[in-house]
Amino acid sequence: MDGTAASGDRNPAGGPAGPSGAGHGPGTGNRTGAGHASAPNGVAGTETGTEADTETGTENGIETSAGTGTGTGAGTGTDTGAKTGIGAGAATTTPGGVVTKSPGRAGRNLPAAVGVGVALGAAVIGSLYTVKVAFLAVVLVVVGVGVHELVKAFGGFGIRVPLPPLLAGLAAMVVGPFWGGTSFLVGAFAVTVMVLLTWRMFQGAEGFVRDATAALFVAVYPALLAGFVPLLLAPEDGPDRVIVFVAVTVCSDIGGYAAGILFGKHRMSPLISPKKTWEGFAGSTLACVVGGALLVHFLLGGEYWQGAVVGLAGVVCATLGDLVESVIKRDIGVKDMGTLLPGHGGAMDRLDSLLFTLVPVWLLLTLLVPVA
Secondary structure: OOEOEEOOOEOOOOOEOOOEEEEOOOOEEEEEEEEEEEOHHHOOOOOOOOOOOOEEEEOOOEEEEOOOOOOOOOOEEEEEEEEEEOOOOOEEEOOOOOEEEOOOOOOOOHHHHHHHHHHHHHHHHHHHOOOHHHHHHHHHHHHHHHHHHHHHHHHOOOOOOOHHHHHHHHHHHHHOHHHHHHHHHHHHHHHHHHHHHHHHHOOOOOOHHHHHHHHHHHHHHHHHHHOOHHHHHOOOOHHHHHHHHHHHHHHHHHHHHHHHHHHOOOEEEOOOEEEEEHHHHHHHHHHHHHHHHHHHHHHHOOOHHHHHHHHHHHHHHHHHHHHHHHHHHHHHOOOOOOOOEOOOEOHHHHHHHHHHHHHHHHHHHHHHOOOO
């Protein structure tokens, strides 16, 4: 990792101009300082102010900035400065010289994220291996919160998406296929679409296409995709299949996080998700392939190569799901879809990769490791 330093330039108006510095990596920052003077009641005075500050922040690089400035004026002088950084590891310098840093290099509160992850894992495993329907209830609650987050976000743009029929359709698609199979899922989705269109019809013609399109979007993402959970869970070894699906997705997240922190330099998609790097993707791939091979072999009795294929599909789909969610959030102008999960954001911020991984993993396990 390396960094650059820049010294301050004099402000033509006589006030000090603070330094600007840029570190190698996602974190960037600028600091400006200006001296202003006022002479109340015609009383003139002279002030000379100097400032110097040095800060080091790391995010795939080291950033150092320092600057001095001198300002003269009548009366009193005021010097203000602020430093902002974009990306993980950004720092803020207050006018008083106090430096505050963001939660971490990956832009998340790691202890809170780990705690929430452990709690969710316990809920998943506890419900999976006790009463299967209890696990479906957990899925219904979490995805239901995600639906609410999307509806609320669209509402900020004046897009009216009816929440009650969406939640009812979600319940039908998440619970019914456990007994009714794929036929029930297709039928429940079709009925949900019909109800959504009819519901919106009674609210008038203005904006119908816009609102109906948004409603159908939410009916597919996340509702319909979540409807494949009961299909994965229904067989006798369903809990083990769900564990494979969830664990492969988690492997993508953990492997990408670790490799990105340690080695990340080359951004994958700066315009969509500036924090993602190709080195992180390589870490995700390694973790998913190894994790998938071991899980499929020891939990489902499949071959190692079959698990590796599942892992490869998982890492590609998990990454795409994360990027799609990033595009959605950029379009609606939010950093996180909610604040339900400390260190993670909203429900949709955790569901993005899982939703995109679910269907391919279900399909591959059905084909490669059929139920005995």
